[in-house]
Amino acid sequence: QEQLVESGGGVVQPGRSLRLSCAASGFTFIIHGFHWVRQAPGKGLEWVAGISYAGNDKKYADSVQGRFTVSRDNSRNMLDLQMNSLTIEDTAVYYCARDWMLKGPNIYYFDLWGRGSPVIVSS
């Protein structure tokens, strides 16, 4: 069964850091790119960051550029999101999502989603 499971969310003070992880199973991890998509409370969906299947192409939304870093560990089938200098506006459920494309540039269609990890930034 194909599955993505996020972890690492929690409550953090403004200005602090948090690292999210996403464990993949049930499919071949190394041939897919991956993304993080977030959803603020009661709001819609916002793409945050993406990484190519080879790990050499990383892209970020303007709202997190310079503060968030996406990475992957193909030996462990894991995706990470390092979030620094967090602000209240970063409060959201963060979803790990798989890119539909196989062994190619990300196309930004998300065909598999995790259940999400909540991040609350509050003093």
Add this chain to the structure above:
Amino acid sequence: DVQMTQSPSSLSASVGDRVTITCRASQGSGNWIAWYQQKPDKAPKPLIYGVATLESGVTSRFSGTASGTDFTLTISSLQPEDFATYYCQQYHNYPPTFGQGTRLEI
């Protein structure tokens, strides 16, 4: 960024109804349009990609069409499990962007 204007923002319907949700893109998005269904406290579920291609396992009650920069999701005969929030997404232009959602309720 491409703005995806989704309408209506909410919709009341009954079991058996045919409903249509529309997204208008602020610029050309080709056939690179997806639709997702989200139920409360759940992850979005992919329904349709490439404007009209159903994801594996998705019922044929769902269908997608396009006309220029207008994209439509149709549910042919509402079932109780279809009451949810629906999002469109364009992935033709970077960055990918979503509509604001349509809440479909009884």
